Amino acid sequence: MSTLEIRDLHVEVETESGPKEILRGVDLTVSSNETHAIMGPNGSGKSTLAYSIAGHPKYTVTQGEVLLDGENVLEMAVDERARAGLFLAMQYPVEVPGVSMSNFLRSAATAVRGEAPKVRHWVKEVKSAMTDLEIDPTFAERSVNEGFSGGEKKRHEVLQLSLLKPKFAVLDETDSGLDVDALRIVSKGVNDYKAQSDVGVLLITHYTRILRYISPDRVHVFVNGRVAESGGPELADELEANGYERFTSAKEEQPA
Amino acid sequence: MTPPQNEPAAQVGGGVISAPADSAEEYDPGIAAASPPASRPGSPALAPWEERFTSYDVEAFEVPRGREEQWRFTPLRRLHGLHDGSATADGEVEFTVRSGFGDSASDDLGGVRVEHAERGDARLGDGGVPADRVAAQAWSSFTTATVVTVAQARSDDEPLTVQVEGPGVGKTAFAHLQIRLERHAEAVVVVDHRGSGTVAANTELVVADGAKLEIVEVHDWADDAVFVGAQHLSVGRDATIRYTSVTLGGDLVRLSPVVNYRATGGDVQLDGLYFADGGQHLEHRLLVDHSVPSCRSNVMYKGALQGADGDTAAHTVWIGDVLIRKEAEATETFELNRNLLLTDNARADSVPNLEIETGEIVSAGHASATGRFDDEQLFYLMARGIPEEQARRLVVRGFFGEVIHKIRVPALRDRLEAAIEAELEVVGA
Numbered sequence: 001m002s003t004l005e006i007r008d009l010h011v012e013v014e015t016e017s018g019p020k021e022i023l024r025g026v027d028l029t030v031s032s033n034e035t036h037a038i039m040g041p042n043g044s045g046k047s048t049l050a051y052s053i054a055g056h057p058k059y060t061v062t063q064g065e066v067l068l069d070g071e072n073v074l075e076m077a078v079d080e081r082a083r084a085g086l087f088l089a090m091q092y093p094v095e096v097p098g099v100s101m102s103n104f105l106r107s108a109a110t111a112v113r114g115e116a117p118k119v120r121h122w123v124k125e126v127k128s129a130m131t132d133l134e135i136d137p138t139f140a141e142r143s144v145n146e147g148f149s150g151g152e153k154k155r156h157e158v159l160q161l162s163l164l165k166p167k168f169a170v171l172d173e174t175d176s177g178l179d180v181d182a183l184r185i186v187s188k189g190v191n192d193y194k195a196q197s198d199v200g201v202l203l204i205t206h207y208t209r210i211l212r213y214i215s216p217d218r219v220h221v222f223v224n225g226r227v228a229e230s231g232g233p234e235l236a237d238e239l240e241a242n243g244y245e246r247f248t249s250a251k252e253e254q255p256a
Numbered sequence: 257m258t259p260p261q262n263e264p265a266a267q268v269g270g271g272v273i274s275a276p277a278d279s280a281e282e283y284d285p286g287i288a289a290a291s292p293p294a295s296r297p298g299s300p301a302l303a304p305w306e307e308r309f310t311s312y313d314v315e316a317f318e319v320p321r322g323r324e325e326q327w328r329f330t331p332l333r334r335l336h337g338l339h340d341g342s343a344t345a346d347g348e349v350e351f352t353v354r355s356g357f358g359d360s361a362s363d364d365l366g367g368v369r370v371e372h373a374e375r376g377d378a379r380l381g382d383g384g385v386p387a388d389r390v391a392a393q394a395w396s397s398f399t400t401a402t403v404v405t406v407a408q409a410r411s412d413d414e415p416l417t418v419q420v421e422g423p424g425v426g427k428t429a430f431a432h433l434q435i436r437l438e439r440h441a442e443a444v445v446v447v448d449h450r451g452s453g454t455v456a457a458n459t460e461l462v463v464a465d466g467a468k469l470e471i472v473e474v475h476d477w478a479d480d481a482v483f484v485g486a487q488h489l490s491v492g493r494d495a496t497i498r499y500t501s502v503t504l505g506g507d508l509v510r511l512s513p514v515v516n517y518r519a520t521g522g523d524v525q526l527d528g529l530y531f532a533d534g535g536q537h538l539e540h541r542l543l544v545d546h547s548v549p550s551c552r553s554n555v556m557y558k559g560a561l562q563g564a565d566g567d568t569a570a571h572t573v574w575i576g577d578v579l580i581r582k583e584a585e586a587t588e589t590f591e592l593n594r595n596l597l598l599t600d601n602a603r604a605d606s607v608p609n610l611e612i613e614t615g616e617i618v619s620a621g622h623a624s625a626t627g628r629f630d631d632e633q634l635f636y637l638m639a640r641g642i643p644e645e646q647a648r649r650l651v652v653r654g655f656f657g658e659v660i661h662k663i664r665v666p667a668l669r670d671r672l673e674a675a676i677e678a679e680l681e682v683v684g685a
Contacts, residue, residue, distance in 0.1 A: 054635075054639050055639075056635055057631060057635065077638070077644070078635060078638035078639055079638040079639075079641050079642060079643050079644065079647075081639075082638070082639055082640055082641035083641045088639055090636070090639075093636070094632045094633055094635070094636035095633075096633050096636065096637065096650070096651060096654060097654055097655070097657075097658070098651075098653065098654025098655055098656070098657035098658055099637075099650050099651065099653070099654040099657075103650070104637070104640070104650070107637075107640075107642050107646065107650065108637075108640035108641050108642055111640070111641035111642050111643065111646075112640070112641040143654070144636075160640060164640065164641065
């Protein structure tokens with residue numbers, strides 16, 4: 001049983017007109033076997049939350065902490081966080097020319113597991129995970145994400161999820177840019193990993209569409225850099241019906 | 257983790273041009289800038305495919321002062337007098353030709369002829385004529401040329417290795433190598449340069465109709481070495497040359513390959529890989545002269561630079577001149593140069609020049625980009641648990657992979673990959 005605890009997290013980015021605060025005190029706790037959906041309008045800071053947890057150098061944490069079973073991950077380097085059991089499925093996976101997917105996956109698995117997987121088992125494991133995600137085997141020899149379509153990139157993010165077996169997975173708009181078939185395959189991949197592990201999931205999304213495939217235990221509405229309201233799955237239904245207006249207009253009524 | 261201010265301060269240029277260029281200035285005429293007074297003795301030998309100034313005679317060229325287009329990037333005082341006539345030969349460059357590469361090489365050349373030719377041998381100059389003073393100095397000063405002739409199609413599994421050994425510390429030598437492929441011959445050749453000293457050289461690659469040459473020129477010189485070389489590529493009808501230069505070692509290495517198409521259907525790939533440490537000056541100046549119709553050229557040079565703090569900067573220069581003459585219809589050409597700055601103390605000059613005198617071409621384009629290490633790539637790999645040092649290696653190996661993977665000699669690929677790993681060890685990148 002693990003816990004990912006985000007406490008009073010403040011994050012800023014450097015802009016042309018100086019530092020700008022994006023996260024303004026995020027509080028959120030996710031436990032093993034739970035799926036939390038974070039929903040919010042564009043620009044509310046959802047992706048900043050995802051990248052800050054993973055440790056992207058562009059974001060500066062000015063206050064607060066992120067604790068994984070009591071250990072502050074903000075003091076860890078990016079790779080240490082991954083080895084500690086955090087995983088970020090990115091909205092825009094990065095192309096790495098000249099590095100083959102198979103070499104990348106094996107390097108990552110070796111790092112996260114602490115030893116190189118046995119070749120025969122590994123080949124089988126990758127093959128089977130690729131089959132589940134309906135990924136053509138030829139992708140293994142292609143450069144990481146290079147020339148992949150949006151859907152192919154997202155499938156490979158979920159492939160990495162299933163091979164690296166994190167304790168907590170942050171899925172940043174994994175549904176964006178996917179057609180119905182791809183969304184079904186990707187969601188199934190996430191659900192399969194949930195079923196065979198104790199993973200806690202932080203599912204960041206703009207739309208309720210993916211929640212039809214991956215059902216959340218908790219839903220948080222994210223507005224203006226913090227959690228504005230939390231509730232059960234019924235909160236997503238309300239957002240589906242009414243959009244974010246109630247939350248964004250409430251924000252505007254407050255003095256800036 | 258690299259600090260966030262490490263933004264890709266990149267200079268990016270590029271474009272695809274499919275119509276005649278409207279400005280002739282875009283083409284850098286450094287190749288014409290050396291015109292001496294017409295009255296000078298030993299007047300230039302002007303081949304029909306070249307109107308730029310060329311000559312076998314060193315005295316036909318002015319002594320460069322450093323401001324000339326051809327020489328403006330080169331630190332002349334580090335040439336040990338190769339450019340001003342003060343260098344005198346007191347050593348020899350040794351050429352050894354073997355069949356195979358590395359440990360498996362043998363002396364049984366299976367029909368390949370290796371000859372020592374005297375100056376005046378009619379074959380010399382078939383590749384091209386010197387276009388700068390140092391190349392002309394080498395031509396005027398060598399004692400014996402080595403001519404390697406391949407008459408048949410050799411198997412890819414049996415590369416030829418030409419081992420080139422420098423004259424030794426403090427010594428100077430002038431060298432001449434010609435590799436000839438007769439009609440429909442095929443060969444994979446590795447020209448492996450090592451050792452110490454100061455060398456000016458001409459290398460002629462004469463590839464007859466329908467022949468196919470894959471050649472990798474490796475410059476793995478010792479730290480003191482200075483090498484200034486002109487490579488003359490002569491491409492026959494429907495002939496193919498895949499030329500790769502790998503420049504790793506040496507205090508100063510300057511290579512000037514020129515592609516001369518002799519008839520239609522020629523196909524040339526020029527690839528390059530260079531890795532400069534602090535204090536090294538590695539310069540590549542290319543000219544692809546599309547003077548006949550229906551030929552192709554594709555250029556891809558990739559460089560990495562790392563100057564240690566407080567050391568002299570690592571410096572690389574890449575000049576890519578592509579000329580499509582009026583008569584060169586149906587030309588297809590593309591050139592690319594990418595430089596990866598691994599540390600701050602490094603300078604990469606990159607100048608692609610494309611001059612197009614006819615609109616009746618298939619395509620022409622160029623691209624150049626110089627940037628710092630891509631932090632997004634690093635983040636992505638590290639976010640999957642891969643430690644920073646290993647992530648950097650993966651990215652650099654990937655960056656050069658495009659060049660290395662095309663090399664058809666497995667043992668050489670292994671050696672180059674190991675050499676790049678060793679370079680990265682130097683600054684613990």
